[in-house]
Amino acid sequence: MSSEQLFLGLDVGRTIRCALVRGDGQILCQQRVVAEVSDPQIFIDQLIETSNKMRSKGEVAAVGVGWAGLVDYETHRLEAMPNLVDASSFNLRSEMQSALGLPVIFDNDANAAAYAEWLCGAARGYKDVFYVTMGTGIGAGIIMGGKLQRGCRGFAGEFGHFKIDLDGLECACGSAGCLETIASGPNIVRRVREQLFSDPAFSISKLAADMESTLQCERVVEAAKEEDELALSVLRETGRVLGMALASVINLLNIEIVVLGGGVMAASELLLNSIREEARKRTMSPSFDCCRIVAASLELEAGMIGAAMLARDALQNGCA
């Protein structure tokens, strides 16, 4: 059994998650460190050190990295993204390959997570899948005809920058009115704070008491579960906006299953209900009737598993 091939899957954003994964997608062990975003060199060292620690536990054949930003599938260039280390001037892939002596592939983190949910999660057995991850940003992975779709250069699936509002807020991408400006984790908290200002009646909310110091999206989700009116009102609206955006995707691509993951989905049932409701209203019913909308099942591990599986398949196809 010692000859069984293992893979390293890394999910890289503001934190670096790294797992040792079996060929069937099972995680053997995993680790998590906070990414150093101010200095690219320290960041690269972090990646290599974490990978090295993990590979000592088994025979690793290849490494997959899910990157929280655009990945040019042709040039392997990583586009600079706000909140993330600027690695655009480094060739991260070749640095890692030479330091580890292993084949390394990079892909977008949402693509990796979608791949995992499709191979061994909630979308297993489906052919036309739309996977959405909602956290600090909003990303998506598209699987059509049983194949991950990246577009011509690998930039497909930027669901977070789906335009939903003609006069919407300015977005980090340079445009305005993007889905992310409403429904990402930080923007959910932003809206909670705005609600409190616009309607002082919410001052009695338990959540409002927490807002004097600092507030994270997790707390909003938790408060919604405790039936806090302020949290509920914002999350319900978030669900409606997501449902509206998803309706367009469903109408456009005749999706078989929509899988929703990421930190924001911790409020799973509450959000799902309003997402489904809104999507139903805004799709053509034959399209909606053949489409399921479900929560992801692999949660935070999806990115690592997916990255490892993408490395596995690249190795098999000889493209790693």
Add this chain to the structure above:
Amino acid sequence: MSRMISHYRLEEELGQGGMGSVYKAFDETLDRWVVLKILAPELMAEEFSRKRFLREARLASALDHANICTIYETAEADNQFFIAMQFIEGRTLKRVINGRPMSADSLLAIALQVADALASAHAKGIVHRDVKSGNIMITPRGQAKVLDFGLAKLMTEKGRATEMEHPADELTRLGAPMGTPSYMSPEQARGERVDHRSDIYSFGVVLYEMATGRLPFRASSSVDMMHAVMHDTPRAVKEVNHQSPEELAAIIEQAMAKEPGERYQSMQQMLEDLQTFGVALRLGSGGVPDGATVPFIAPRRATSRKTLGGFFNRLFARKDDSPLYHAQTARRDEAQALSVQPSKKALAVLPFRNLSGEAQADFYGLSLADSLITALGNIRSLALTPSGAVERFQNQAINPASVRAELGVDLILMGNFLKAGERVRVTAQLVDARSGGILWSEKIDSETSDALAIHDRISREILAGLSQEHVAVDPMLLLRDENEEMRLDAVRTLEFSHDPRALSALVEAMRDTSLKVKAEAVAAVVKLGEEATGPVIQLLNDAIDEEDYLTARYAAKAMGLIGDRSISQVLVELLQCEDDFVACEAALALGRLKGTMAVAHLTRMLEDQNGNKRFAAAEALGQICDTGSREALQRRLSDDDDGVRAKARWALNRLRKADRA
């Protein structure tokens, strides 16, 4: 060697009083004479009263008006609080009057200046609280200067109302607490909360004093004086001074009405009447021209609804324009108007609004209106709008002006009802369709089975209401119902009312214990626009003093939504408010006003411990979009708060977009 405080050299002590001591002093830095008031240490001992005083004094120092004595500085040195203000050469108005009536010309010259000063302060929400002839300086060139704005609040209960007028040392005395008894408004004498209408009363007393050479009331002690202020009617101006023009006496009388609701509702209104009086005086007729004469000047703000109830209109307006609702002075005109117009009044009875929250009860509102239409149909002086034409107004917010436009009626009977089981409470109002003024209002509790009794009573009341002189209902009364829905409805009704008292009533409604009523009142007040700025700031200041921060927060919100640029300085002061939410609202308002002068303050606020404040500051800076805030916003990108991060990111995106443009 003379004593120094900060950079002021004390030259001469001008007086001592309960508030501290007053000096003539020389400002060594700016080379000018000033009056320095050094405050008694016990007044400043309490943190709360110190804060309250400093806020008030800082607000007052923002007043920039030729007829207001400028406050240069409020500061602390060697554990002493002091106020430095403009040194004014001249005599107090008290000395100018010197116990003799003034000529109408010289009276008017001074009155117009003082009224303008007060109107300008009121527009910024600052109430003087101690307007009296001893607080008005007249320079050798005849310029009037109002002294001691914002200082009356400093007075504590201790020293309250113990001093009587003492003409000899008027200039130097630091003012009796909370107003001086002879000039106190009745509400002030009762120790109630006061608003700008209290200044209007006190100014009325000053005018009385100028016109007659004496004060309206005489008493041997402050207690007696306050009793007289509350209960006695002063001798009529004409009686004391036969030469006093009638128009002037009417202005004084209206200003000195015991009920704030019956006075001028704003100093601006009173100023306009004084101006009109001035024109008449200059025309040389000694009296105001007959109603048929076309006036030579238009009122200063002809389009303003404030002038509607004003003296000008009452005298010059065509009879059918006379405001039905206007309480006192309109009465005469009104009685005339009704008697010379035998024609029918067109009345629309609108479906009563259902406040019960259950749709099944809707029919009741329709049937009530329906049967009233039938009942009132017999009255010959009324032309009723048929019920078919009014149905579409069911359960809608009613704007009398649009009902008038649509149905061409003079009067509207509208109302609402609350049904609980077999009990029903009906509130009905008779509204002047032209002015929106409420002519009559009544609350009737009954059993639903007893519908006939209700119709009967309403019809009877309406008949009585139509035949008698119309004394308008005080809008304030409508806001005192114990039922929240009723109060909400009253706010909505007042929103469209052109009753000059509606503004004060709506501002007062912002104190309501119900958050719904508060929010509705904010919305209504905001619609009134910049006219509401002064009263809202007053409310805000009072609410902070009373530590009613929730009301203060709503008031701050209203200020932000009104969007009056002239109050930016007030908003900057409020950023320091001890209540974080009020500070946040001030920041948001500054953002809406694009107040670039606040960038430095807001940038500092970005580092505050309180997440709400950091968030509000980021929002405001994003709106203002000034490059000076870029670095501080960038630091917020690593804020622990998700919302602050998102807001800072958004603000920076805006800055970037502005750069590109």
